[in-house]
Each structure stands twice: as C-alpha cells, then as structure tokens.
Amino acid sequence: MFYDATRRDHGMQQDPLTALIVPRPIGWISTVDGHGRVNLAPYSFYNAVSASPPMVYFATTGTYGDNPTKHSRRNAEETGEFVVNMVSADLVKQMNITTSMVDYGVDEMKLAGLTPALSRYVKPPRVEGSPIALECKYWKTIEMPIEEGREKQQAVVVFGRVVGIHIDDRIIKNGRIDTLAFKPVARLGYSEYTTTENVWRMPRPDDPRYQ
C-alpha cells in the first residue's frame, strides 16, 4: 500500500506512523523546575545525534491538556539541565506511571514510588536503579513546522549536551557494556513495547575497530 502522509489516507483505525519507525529507545527525562521540584517523563522521540560532542535530543509532540508546552521541555529550557535515564526491563511499570498527565510541579518520580539519586554536574536527580543515566546541559530547542489545521500539535526538539555519564558497574563485563545484563526497553507502535533479548555481532568489513 501507499498513503499520503499529509492527508493520512491510510484507511486504518489508528495512524500507523509510530508503528513504522521502530523500535525507538525511550529517554526517561528527569528535570527540576525553578523551585527545585522534580519532573519525570518518558520520551520515545529520543536519541543521540552526535558522539563528538556527545549530544542527545528529545522531542515533545502534541499538547499537554490545554498547554502546548510539556513540563520536561519547560524545565529544561528554564533551568538549563536534564537527565536521561535508561528504562531497563525491571523499571517498565514505573516508567508507564510517569507518563501520567499531572499538574505542573507534581513529582512523577515520587508518584511512581521511585527514589531519586544525586547527579554530579546537574540538579535534576537520576532514577535510582536505572542502569545508565546521562547528565545533560540544555543546548537549544528547534520548533518543527506547524501543520495547517493542527496548530496546537506543534512539535519541538530539545537538544542537550551530555556532560556526565553514570553506568551501573554490574552491566560492564570485560570492558564492554553487556546489553543483556539490563535489557533496555523500547517503544513500538500503539501501546506496544519490546525488550532486547538477543544480541549478535557483525563486524564491519572495512574497519577492524568495530568488533
């Protein structure tokens, strides 16, 4: 089949777009507001964009009730910092609780029964028990184009520079990260998820550094 992405004439009950770009890593973003109140929310429009310098982004889409600005974006812009926590298989239920739409200032980390862990270079706390955390300094926000008739749905991409990285020592084996030791969770379409359960190697033909 083929469908026009602007007209969305796919004929399906639900827009399939997010089921087509899979699996997506989940950036579990912790921030604080100007009063130091903690915020935590999952973002699957998240990824690394550069290794040098180490840069990541998360993108907010749609509205938050009547408010076009999601709390993670607002806090990152206002206080200049955020932390990306890795969602391992054992944290998936808590992650789902932190997507709840709650009032500004409500601490989703507490709501999900999670414990904050101190960060080194930034104020937002990490999620204790998360095997990897990236401490980030906010860089800039880029606003996506506005679609006619969908003015309230504007997306923005929030970029940050990674300044500090926490890795649980238990997932380091022989000087490498053992992915199966923490089983990262990724987002599929709809309310579907997947967990990394197998790993294989395919060295590059032209570069023996990648083993």
Ligand SMILES: Cc1cc2nc3c(=O)[nH]c(=O)nc-3n(C[C@H](O)[C@H](O)[C@H](O)COP(=O)(O)O)c2cc1C
């Ligand atoms: C696994 C998962 C991934 C999500 N990814 C995104 C995303 O990439 N962008 C977005 O705007 N909302 C995303 N959401 C919804 C937000 O988590 C939700 O709107 C949340 O309440 C935003 O919180 P905040 O306002 O505290 O930042 C996702 C939800 C889940 C469960």
